[in-house]
Amino acid sequence: MPELPEVQTIVNDLQILTGDTITGFWTNFTKAIKSDDFEEKIKGQKIAGVKRLGKNIVIELANDTFIVAHLKMTGKLLLSNQKLITSNQKIQTKHLHHVFSLQKNGALEFHDIRKFATLELADKKRLSEIESGKGINPLSKEFTLKKFTELIEVRKNKSIKSFLMDQTAISGIGNIYASEIPYDAKLNPIRKLQTLSETERKSLFKSTLKILVKAISKRGTSFSDYRDAKGKKGEFQNYLKVYKKAGKSCAKCATIIEKNVIEQRSTFHCPTCQQ
Missing domain, CATH: 1.10.8.50 (Helicase, Ruva Protein; domain 3)
Incomplete structure (x- = not known):
């Protein structure tokens, strides 16, 4: 399972998405999505930032909601130049289960071999609940x-x-x-x-x-x-x-x-x- 250094590395890589807009979403594994109407709620939303919360990757949207991704054992978030998913790509990329199409940066692909990884759309209250169950961030200034x-x-x-x-x-x-x-x-x-x-x-x-x-x-x-x-x-x-x-x-x-x-x-x- 990716730990703090791995998740922080991915978050650092994803800073390029700040200011971009989600133009579409594709999935072939809805069981991993823990929120209703996920695609409808994120489509057209501007990305305000990307941060780490424990072992979670949090993509903040401009409407004060947050895409929370947990990679679990084998999840991978990969930047891609391809915006649209074709039938041919789905066959060739066996473990690709979710794709966020982006206005400027192609797409963000979510791959997962064991299919334990999750996605959730959280509001501020829900994000606070997730955060409240976690200990101190050892990279923060509060960690003395x-x-x-x-x-x-x-x-x-x-x-x-x-x-x-x-x-x-x-x-x-x-x-x-x-x-x-x-x-x-x-x-x-x-x-x-x-x-x-x-x-x-x-x-x-x-x-x-x-x-x-x-x-x-x-x-x-x-x-x-x-x-x-x-x-x-x-x-x-x-x-x-x-x-x-x-x-x-x-x-x-x-x-x-x-x-x-x-x-x-x-x-x-x-x-x-x-x-």
């Missing part, structure tokens, strides 16, 4: 060491890994970065938050920002399905230190990287570097 410490204080019984993946605490971090961040901070992801010293908390905070920012700069992590809005793979998979490297040697100390399961999620760490 003080706030980070407060979040830890009310979740002391959680492990580091569980805390980082808790979407009600910090929004957007998934399994990849919840393994890479503790490695960078030299902390065992299994450790309980209550065991962390002040110095270790500060290190975890700094590593959270460092790894997320670096992953965005490398345009995300691509193992199989993730692509940016231009259809290209990310590069951060080339910089991973522990994720999916169980049985391989740690790049720092040559100790064999171990794999554990925390809350039914695979977790990777170096038993020597991470204490």
Whole structure:
């Protein structure tokens, strides 16, 4: 599933759509659309902006409604030069399920292999409801060491890994970065938050920002399905230190990287570097 760096990369790519107008909409999978009269309500609307909300992509329309797209496991939003969908294209592009035709920028295509991704048209109240269930945005100015410490204080019984993946605490971090961040901070992801010293908390905070920012700069992590809005793979998979490297040697100390399961999620760490 695309995590914060992948979603932010797509959002950055989609800034080109600001000021454009949606001229049409095509779909062959209405089950993914969680709002009634979706096409009718978005057609002719000008795009006021594009932003990220957790792992959601939010396209703001000029009439104060918001297209909320969640990519789930295998969703992809791709910019395309082709405005109209032909029968031939539908045959050739097996996993293309939705297309937003645009006045200036061709089209925005929504592909999804497993068909778990969703679209929703939300008003301000509904968007606020979605936002209220999410934790702090770690890329925001509100994400300070003080706030980070407060979040830890009310979740002391959680492990580091569980805390980082808790979407009600910090929004957007998934399994990849919840393994890479503790490695960078030299902390065992299994450790309980209550065991962390002040110095270790500060290190975890700094590593959270460092790894997320670096992953965005490398345009995300691509193992199989993730692509940016231009259809290209990310590069951060080339910089991973522990994720999916169980049985391989740690790049720092040559100790064999171990794999554990925390809350039914695979977790990777170096038993020597991470204490």
